[in-house]
Amino acid sequence: MFDKLPISSKTERILTNALDESITVEEANHLMNINGADLHPLLATADFLREKISGNDVTFINNCNINFTNICQVRCGFCAFGKDADDPESYILNDEQILKKAEGAVANGAREFTLMGGVLPDADIEYYEHLLTLLKDAHPDVAIHGFSPTMVRDACRVSGIDIAEGFEILKKAGLDTLPGTAAEILTDRSREIICPEKVSVAEWIDIIKTAQEVGIVGSATIMYGHVETLAERVEHIDIIRQIQEDTGGFTEFIPMTFMHEFSPIFLEGQSNLGATGTQDLKLYAVSRLMLRDLIPNIQVSWVKMGFRFAQVSLMAGANDLGGTLGGDELSEASGAPDGVEASIETLSKMVRDLGRNPIERNSTYTEFYPIE
Ligand code: SF4
Numbered sequence: 001m002f003d004k005l006p007i008s009s010k011t012e013r014i015l016t017n018a019l020d021e022s023i024t025v026e027e028a029n030h031l032m033n034i035n036g037a038d039l040h041p042l043l044a045t046a047d048f049l050r051e052k053i054s055g056n057d058v059t060f061i062n063n064c065n066i067n068f069t070n071i072c073q074v075r076c077g078f079c080a081f082g083k084d085a086d087d088p089e090s091y092i093l094n095d096e097q098i099l100k101k102a103e104g105a106v107a108n109g110a111r112e113f114t115l116m117g118g119v120l121p122d123a124d125i126e127y128y129e130h131l132l133t134l135l136k137d138a139h140p141d142v143a144i145h146g147f148s149p150t151m152v153r154d155a156c157r158v159s160g161i162d163i164a165e166g167f168e169i170l171k172k173a174g175l176d177t178l179p180g181t182a183a184e185i186l187t188d189r190s191r192e193i194i195c196p197e198k199v200s201v202a203e204w205i206d207i208i209k210t211a212q213e214v215g216i217v218g219s220a221t222i223m224y225g226h227v228e229t230l231a232e233r234v235e236h237i238d239i240i241r242q243i244q245e246d247t248g249g250f251t252e253f254i255p256m257t258f259m260h261e262f263s264p265i266f267l268e269g270q271s272n273l274g275a276t277g278t279q280d281l282k283l284y285a286v287s288r289l290m291l292r293d294l295i296p297n298i299q300v301s302w303v304k305m306g307f308r309f310a311q312v313s314l315m316a317g318a319n320d321l322g323g324t325l326g327g328d329e330l331s332e333a334s335g336a337p338d339g340v341e342a343s344i345e346t347l348s349k350m351v352r353d354l355g356r357n358p359i360e361r362n363s364t365y366t367e368f369y370p371i372e
Pocket of ligand 1: 072073074075076079080081082117118119150
């Protein structure tokens with residue numbers, strides 16, 4: 001396949017084998033470090049596999065982020081959104097405000113509410129249960145994708161219950177899927193620098209597996225480009241791969257590039273400038289080669305990359321464009337380059353320009369809705 005290209009023999013061997021089987025950690029580490037003439041064949045291989053596994057549809061969901069509070073006791077070094085409770089810019093949305101936002105989204109055809117926010121001090125499981133009941137009672141047909149493993153851990157502690165019991169309560173109240181955030185980079189070395197108060201690697205794995213055992217499937221994420229090494233990115237993807245081999249409970253994998261500009265860790269000189277463009281593309285491509293059809297859906301985060309680079313990333317192994325969002329205050333605080341909401345028309349235009357088919361989906365990629 002690559003005999004006419006000036007590609008190194010090692011890269012050629014890895015890419016040729018990748019057409020038939022998942023690459024190893026050692027091979028992934030090699031690919032994370034290539035450049036020059038080896039780069040395009042990597043992207044072409046990932047794109048070829050994407051088409052073979054996920055076809056030419058590019059999916060996205062009509063969803064609405066409801067960021068119910070920005071008060072956060074965790075205060076990750078990379079986050080420009082979380083505030084202390086006594087900060088003049090802090091807020092907690094009341095029921096009326098939440099319902100108003102939800103009603104506006106439903107009027108625009110939303111199929112999912114994404115419930116995210118800071119980790120409130122002293123929030124118990126009943127607090128999150130109430131948010132779910134509030135939305136489900138008003139909009140029973142809209143799926144709820146919500147909460148982070150750190151929120152659930154802390155709420156279960158406050159309520160004095162174990163994690164499984166906490167998820168049972170949330171599921172009964174209407175939690176459909178778990179965003180799988182708080183993963184960041186799954187190595188304790190990096191977490192100690194960027195988010196020491198968050199769940200540890202072992203806790204994240206345990207909480208995600210517990211949710212999946214209770215029947216709450218959801219996303220896996222990676223947030224990269226801050227203090228981690230390239231090898232730690234691969235280590236992270238390999239952990240996700242191993243969990244998926246055990247449980248099959250991930251619906252999608254979402255690489256999220258670090259937005260450095262307003263993050264405390266960058267302003268204090270402790271992180272780098274974020275990933276470069278080719279590092280973003282390699283992350284997508286290597287993810288596809290490692291995850292293949294084990295996690296067939298790899299999502300581009302247009303809110304973090306901007307529309308134009310998100311479109312390019314769809315040619316590096318990704319097949320999903322996330323959602324219309326209807327706002328995302330976490331990304332907005334970090335300097336989202338193209339805003340924090342997109343119309344179906346905008347996302348469809350990007351997809352059609354690639355010669356692929358835009359299609360709406362539900363949260364679990366089990367229902368699809370054609371776009372005229
Ligand atoms: S990323 Fe989440 S947990 Fe961390 S400070 Fe921001 S809002 Fe809090």
